[in-house]
Amino acid sequence: MQDPAIRLMVMLMETGSFEEAANATLRVMLELTEQALAATRYGRHGRIIRGMIHLRPEEGYRGLAVLEAGAAARPSGAAGKADGTAGMVTPLLASATAWQLMVEHRCAISIDVNLGLLTPHMAGAAPLGESELGPAGRAFNSAESQQRFLGRQATHVGVLPLLGPGRVLHGMISLEAECPAATGQEFIWRECGERLQLLASQATPYLIALPPRPSEQAGDKYLPVVGASLASLLPALKVFARQEETLLISGPTGVGKSRLARWCHEQSSRQREAFEVLDLMTVPEDLQMAELFGWKKGAFTGAVRDNPGAMTRAEGGTLFIDEIDKLSLKAQAGLLHVLEERTYRMLGENGAERRADVRFIIGTNANLQTSVRAGRFREDLYYRIKVLPIALPALKDRQDEIARWARYMADRRHRERYPEGQVRLTGAAERLLTTQPWPGNLRQLDNIVRRAYALALVDSGETAQALTLEVHHFQQSLSYESDPAAQPLTEVLSTAARAFVSEAQARGPGAIDLDLADSFRGFVLAVATRRLGRDEAFRLFGRESLIKSRNHSRTLRREVERLEALYKALGLADCPFSDLVEGGSDSEG
Numbered sequence: 001m002q003d004p005a006i007r008l009m010v011m012l013m014e015t016g017s018f019e020e021a022a023n024a025t026l027r028v029m030l031e032l033t034e035q036a037l038a039a040t041r042y043g044r045h046g047r048i049i050r051g052m053i054h055l056r057p058e059e060g061y062r063g064l065a066v067l068e069a070g071a072a073a074r075p076s077g078a079a080g081k082a083d084g085t086a087g088m089v090t091p092l093l094a095s096a097t098a099w100q101l102m103v104e105h106r107c108a109i110s111i112d113v114n115l116g117l118l119t120p121h122m123a124g125a126a127p128l129g130e131s132e133l134g135p136a137g138r139a140f141n142s143a144e145s146q147q148r149f150l151g152r153q154a155t156h157v158g159v160l161p162l163l164g165p166g167r168v169l170h171g172m173i174s175l176e177a178e179c180p181a182a183t184g185q186e187f188i189w190r191e192c193g194e195r196l197q198l199l200a201s202q203a204t205p206y207l208i209a210l211p212p213r214p215s216e217q218a219g220d221k222y223l224p225v226v227g228a229s230l231a232s233l234l235p236a237l238k239v240f241a242r243q244e245e246t247l248l249i250s251g252p253t254g255v256g257k258s259r260l261a262r263w264c265h266e267q268s269s270r271q272r273e274a275f276e277v278l279d280l281m282t283v284p285e286d287l288q289m290a291e292l293f294g295w296k297k298g299a300f301t302g303a304v305r306d307n308p309g310a311m312t313r314a315e316g317g318t319l320f321i322d323e324i325d326k327l328s329l330k331a332q333a334g335l336l337h338v339l340e341e342r343t344y345r346m347l348g349e350n351g352a353e354r355r356a357d358v359r360f361i362i363g364t365n366a367n368l369q370t371s372v373r374a375g376r377f378r379e380d381l382y383y384r385i386k387v388l389p390i391a392l393p394a395l396k397d398r399q400d401e402i403a404r405w406a407r408y409m410a411d412r413r414h415r416e417r418y419p420e421g422q423v424r425l426t427g428a429a430e431r432l433l434t435t436q437p438w439p440g441n442l443r444q445l446d447n448i449v450r451r452a453y454a455l456a457l458v459d460s461g462e463t464a465q466a467l468t469l470e471v472h473h474f475q476q477s478l479s480y481e482s483d484p485a486a487q488p489l490t491e492v493l494s495t496a497a498r499a500f501v502s503e504a505q506a507r508g509p510g511a512i513d514l515d516l517a518d519s520f521r522g523f524v525l526a527v528a529t530r531r532l533g534r535d536e537a538f539r540l541f542g543r544e545s546l547i548k549s550r551n552h553s554r555t556l557r558r559e560v561e562r563l564e565a566l567y568k569a570l571g572l573a574d575c576p577f578s579d580l581v582e583g584g585s586d587s588e589g
């Protein structure tokens, strides 16, 4: 029989997509393992079940493929369509523990499912089966992982790293076998580990470089626009959405993480139950536990009645926890407990723990690995939530979507007004949008479209059933973004508020008191005093009575003192408005 490495090489050279390369790789690997099994004493007692490729460079999945032994390759995306059952879906989950070990050691791992043991094997000379880390190995991180393999009859799993140049880890290949008679034994991995690793290394450049097979994925209500990059994530997403495992969606702000979480909920069997959102950006640290788990009357000062938390509200459904990196270390321990034990207790509650029938989706725009390294995020929780990671790219990396999103957003807005109406963007308008950098991603695009739509509506006399958004509408709309003075006051104020909150976060809890936000009044009065002189400034803001009662200088002093307190809290020596009261300056002169 032809050497498997040569056979694979020939097959790989014919491939044009990730799915084809995965298919070829798994086919050759499964044949090799089947032959190796037949040659051992387990030959008649065991069988090879399937192989899987998980392409997950850095933060998220890029490709997922499964091949049942003896069957034609069925890439994950086609799985549901191919047989129309959920049966193909379940095998597509990897072992989170195996991935964690692989990230740590970049080597092959053998799993003895019945013993619940994962043994890493140093790469290079030693084939699978010769552990240099000792025979002990590591237990599954969670009973669920072990159950998952047991549920699909696997007793032995061999996991191989997909290593690129420089030993960069791009993913893993896992091969599942059923052979209860070999429980506690080395199985066949010693026989064929080295040859399998060679095949994996041969396939890696193809698996990482070839594009996903183009998909004709049409959008739906929750995911109205699916461009090339999203289409390549969809096969994995569709599988992940239907799992009970925690899903991690990362990506810059405004790329649509919350909407994607909602989409996943709608794809799952929990779609008729609650979809609950807990945005940690809006919850002060000391209230996180309470918001998450709820509380019983008397649990703390101010807890005057029982209050269900997000967990209880999401019971039976999905809980989307956004901005997970904001979770305090204490609340991280609480969340880890729920994820591992599936039980929790409301604050102040005695007695048995409650069962948590909740599917978690986690969102973040931070690099959690950096947070782990900085000691702000628990490593065990990081790996627990990173079982199914999806990284949503920034809008600038989804060029093909920009015009489609803009059309969708304009259309949605127009139909609210004229259900039968029609709206279009000119080609020039679409080209303009495609060349913008979009640091605020979809959220920013939505704002721009909203303004351009309003401008076009004004142009048309607000009566147009059929409306055209021209390039100048977008130019004007975009100019508001770059010129703060041209922005509506509410937007400027909310930008300032965001900056205030970011500064407070950077400096840590308590460094900037909320009362210092009142200093905005001081800024307004100080700027007006500089511009107009003190009396005029008070008049401008309808405070003539203070001038009459001669209380205006006291008021100005109080406001400037507040400004000075803010400057001090920020560690800035001089407040540039102090002179307005010190020297009794009345105008800017």
Ligand SMILES: Nc1ncnc2c1ncn2[C@@H]1O[C@H](COP(=O)(O)OP(=O)(O)OP(=O)(O)O)[C@@H](O)[C@H]1O
Binding pocket: 222, 223, 224, 251, 252, 253, 254, 255, 256, 257, 258, 259, 260, 322, 363, 365, 442, 443, 446
């Ligand atoms: N599927 C969608 N349908 C309609 N609009 C969308 C969709 N996805 C994103 N948007 C637009 O983008 C905005 C941001 O989306 P979303 O809140 O999901 O992003 P995010 O990544 O969760 O942001 P953040 O990190 O700031 O929480 C939405 O308010 C909406 O205007």
